[in-house]
Amino acid sequence: MTSSPIIILTGGGTAGHVSLNQAIIPPLKNMGYDVHYIGSRDGIEKKLIEDSFPGLPYHEIRSGKLRRYFSMKNFTDPFKVGAGVLQAYRLIRKLRPELIFSKGGFVSVPVILAGRMAGIPVVIHESDVTPGLANKLAMPFADHVFTVFPETVPHVKKAEATCSGPVIRPELFEGSKEAGLRLAGLSGKRPVLLVMGGSQGSAVLNEAVRSQLPALLRTMDVIHLCGQGHLDRTLDGTEGYAQFEYVTGGLKDLLKAADGVVSRAGSNSIFEFLALRLPMLLIPLSAEKSRGDQILNARLFAKAGFAEVLEEERVTGESFLEAVGKLNSNTQRMILSMEKAEAPKTPEEMAELILRHSSSS
Numbered sequence: 001m002t003s004s005p006i007i008i009l010t011g012g013g014t015a016g017h018v019s020l021n022q023a024i025i026p027p028l029k030n031m032g033y034d035v036h037y038i039g040s041r042d043g044i045e046k047k048l049i050e051d052s053f054p055g056l057p058y059h060e061i062r063s064g065k066l067r068r069y070f071s072m073k074n075f076t077d078p079f080k081v082g083a084g085v086l087q088a089y090r091l092i093r094k095l096r097p098e099l100i101f102s103k104g105g106f107v108s109v110p111v112i113l114a115g116r117m118a119g120i121p122v123v124i125h126e127s128d129v130t131p132g133l134a135n136k137l138a139m140p141f142a143d144h145v146f147t148v149f150p151e152t153v154p155h156v157k158k159a160e161a162t163c164s165g166p167v168i169r170p171e172l173f174e175g176s177k178e179a180g181l182r183l184a185g186l187s188g189k190r191p192v193l194l195v196m197g198g199s200q201g202s203a204v205l206n207e208a209v210r211s212q213l214p215a216l217l218r219t220m221d222v223i224h225l226c227g228q229g230h231l232d233r234t235l236d237g238t239e240g241y242a243q244f245e246y247v248t249g250g251l252k253d254l255l256k257a258a259d260g261v262v263s264r265a266g267s268n269s270i271f272e273f274l275a276l277r278l279p280m281l282l283i284p285l286s287a288e289k290s291r292g293d294q295i296l297n298a299r300l301f302a303k304a305g306f307a308e309v310l311e312e313e314r315v316t317g318e319s320f321l322e323a324v325g326k327l328n329s330n331t332q333r334m335i336l337s338m339e340k341a342e343a344p345k346t347p348e349e350m351a352e353l354i355l356r357h358s359s360s361s
C-alpha cells in the first residue's frame, strides 16, 4: 500500500499567522495530501486548527519568543527554541514531508531550521510590507518566500521571493446580512460600523469607541470585536451596540452586516475588508509597540484609496469622531477604488503555487 504524500504546515502566535494555512488545508487534502500541523501547545493556532479541522494531526513543539528588547526570558527562550528544533527534527525525519510551509510567528522558526537540516524544501509566506522578526530569521533557510505586497520582495534577503498577493478564507464571501444583524441584535435600519482590533483586540480602539459611543450611536449602530477578556459588561443592553470578544463562524455575517469598519491594520484583516469592498478607517499599531509594519500596511492602503488612516498617537475622542465622519463621507469613493483592485488568488491557486516547490515536483 502506498501512503499519501505529506505536507507540514506551521505558523502561529496570532490569528494572522494561521489564516492562510486554514485556507489551503482543504485544497491540499483534495489533491491527495496528508496535512500535518506543527504548532505550540498554548498558541491560538492550536484552537483555530483543532476547531476548524477536527482530526487533523497537530504536533506540539516547544517554542520561545525572540525579542528585540530586554527581558529575563531572553536567557531561557533560546533553550526552548533549541528544544523545539530537536522535537521538530525528529518529527520531520519520521514523517518525511514533501514540503514545509510556514505562515510565520515564533513557533515556525524551529520547524524551518529542522526542515532545512533534514533537507526538506521550505516555503514561507510573509503578509506584511516589512517581514516580521521570526520570518526574517527564517528566510535564509527557505527555498522560496511568497509575499502579499510587491514592495516586500526587495526586503527578502538570501532567498528567492515572489509576490503572490493575499488569499482570503472562502467562507468570508458567504456571509448573510440578516444573520449578522440577528447575531448582533440590530435592526438594520441604520448604517452599521464594525470595530475590530485584530486577533487580540486593541485597548486603543476599545477606549476610543466606548468613550465616543453616545455620539456614534446618534447616527449609526456599532458592532465591536473587542478581544478576549475585554467585554465591558456595563454596556450590556445598550441599544444599537453589540460587543463580542472574538468571533469565528459568525464573522462572515457580521462583516456582511457592516457598512464600514474601524480596524487595526493587520495584513489579513485589511485584505479581507478590501476583498469584501468594506470602506475602512485604519488605526495602525504604533511604531513604539511594534516594528511599524501596520503603519506601512495602512499607508499603502490609504495611497490606493481604500482607507482613511488615523495614527494611534493622534487618537483623541475628537479626532476619532472626525475620522469616522471622513470614513462615512468617503465610502463611495473607497468602494470605487477597491473595485479596481486585483482579485486575490483562490486557496486552490495558492496551494498549487506552493506545491511547485515540493520535493516531488
Ligand SMILES: CC(=O)N[C@H]1[C@@H](OP(=O)(O)OP(=O)(O)OC[C@H]2O[C@@H](n3ccc(=O)[nH]c3=O)[C@H](O)[C@@H]2O)O[C@H](CO)[C@@H](O)[C@@H]1O
Residues within 6 Å of the ligand: 014, 015, 016, 017, 019, 127, 128, 196, 197, 198, 199, 200, 225, 245, 246, 247, 248, 251, 265, 266, 267, 268, 269, 270, 272, 285, 293, 294
Ligand atoms: C499585534 C500584532 O502582532 N499584529 C500582527 C498580527 O496581526 P493579527 O493576527 O492580530 O491581525 P490580522 O489582521 O493579520 O489577522 C487577524 C485575523 O483574525 C480574524 N479575526 C479577527 C477577529 C475576530 O473576532 N475573528 C476573526 O476571525 C480576522 O478575520 C483575520 O483573519 O499579524 C499580522 C500579519 O502578520 C500583522 O500584520 C500584525 O501587525
